[in-house]
Amino acid sequence: MTTDALAIRFAAAADRPAIKALLEAAKLPASDLVESGTVLLVAVDRGRIAGCVGIEPFGECGLIRSLAVDPEVRGGGLARALVARAEALAAAGGIASLHLLTTDAVPFWEHLGWVRVPRESVPDAVRGSRQFTGLCPASAVCMTRG
Numbered sequence: 001m002t003t004d005a006l007a008i009r010f011a012a013a014a015d016r017p018a019i020k021a022l023l024e025a026a027k028l029p030a031s032d033l034v035e036s037g038t039v040l041l042v043a044v045d046r047g048r049i050a051g052c053v054g055i056e057p058f059g060e061c062g063l064i065r066s067l068a069v070d071p072e073v074r075g076g077g078l079a080r081a082l083v084a085r086a087e088a089l090a091a092a093g094g095i096a097s098l099h100l101l102t103t104d105a106v107p108f109w110e111h112l113g114w115v116r117v118p119r120e121s122v123p124d125a126v127r128g129s130r131q132f133t134g135l136c137p138a139s140a141v142c143m144t145r146g
Contacts, residue, residue, distance in 0.1 A: 006043045006044065006045050006050065006078065006081070007043070007044045008041055008042070008043050008044075008081065008082065008085050009041065009042060009044065010039070010040070010041060010042075011040035011041065011042045011052065015040075015042050015049055016034075018042075018048070018049035019033070019040060019042065019049060019052050019066075022049065022051070022052055022068040022069075022070060023052070023066055023068050025068070025070075025071070026068040028065075028066055028067075028068055029066075029130075029131070029135040029136070030066070031135075032130050032135065033054065033066065036056050036129070036130065037056060037057065038054040038055065038056045038065060038066065039054060039055045039056075039057065039089070040052055040053070040054045040066065041053050041054070041082060041085055041086060041089070043069075043078055043081065043082055045073060049070075050069065050070045050072075050073050050078060051067075051068060051069040051070060051073070051078045051079065051082050052066055052067070052068055052082070053065075053066060053067045053068075053082040053083060053085075053086045054066035054067075054086075055086050055089060055090050055095070055098075056129060056131070057090075057093065057095060058123065058125035058126050058129070059125060060094060060095060060096045060097070061095060061096065061097045061098070061099065061122075061123045061125060061126055062090050062095040062097070062098050062099070062126070063098070063099055063100060063101075063126050063129055063131055064083070064086060064087075064090075064098050064099070064100040065100065065101075065131055067079060067082060067083065067105075069082075079108065080112065083112060087145070097123070097144060097145070098144065098145045099117075099122050099123075099126050099142065099143065099144045100114070100142075100143050100144075101131055101132065101136040101140040101141065101142055101143075102140060102141050102143065103136070103137065103139065103140045103141070106141050106143070109143050110143075113145065114143040114144065114145055115143060115144060115145075116141055116142065116143055117142055117143060117144045118142065119132070119142045121142075121144075122142060122144070
């Protein structure tokens with residue numbers, strides 16, 4: 001599978017069950033997506049949701065979250081394409097700094113130019129998110145775009 005055959009678009013309400021299934025399969029939190037104000041993008045491959053990523057905005061900073069790709073299509077660059085689209089969307093929307101938490105994908109994010117940072121260095125608004133205050137474990141690595 002190549003990312004050229006995919007359509008990446010904003011998620012619609014009808015996409016929620018597929019997004020929830022992807023996130024649950026990846027062991028990522030999905031319980032607060034609607035109320036958090038997270039902007040979700042989905043990758044559609046032959047009519048089905050093959051991946052997703054979210055941006056939770058906090059003014060001029062934001063939190064990348066909910067990056068998941070269907071195991072059947074992993075390894076083809078879809079995650080990188082989703083992250084690139086999310087980063088571009090954030091920049092176009094005036095988000096100057098992006099942050100994330102990860103428990104097991106540090107090498108992936110480092111390959112994309114993200115760097116580890118202390119949690120204390122992240123803006124207060126992001127640190128006050130449900131991701132930072134309870135949904136992600138305290139052992140999760142905090143990263144920002146380098």
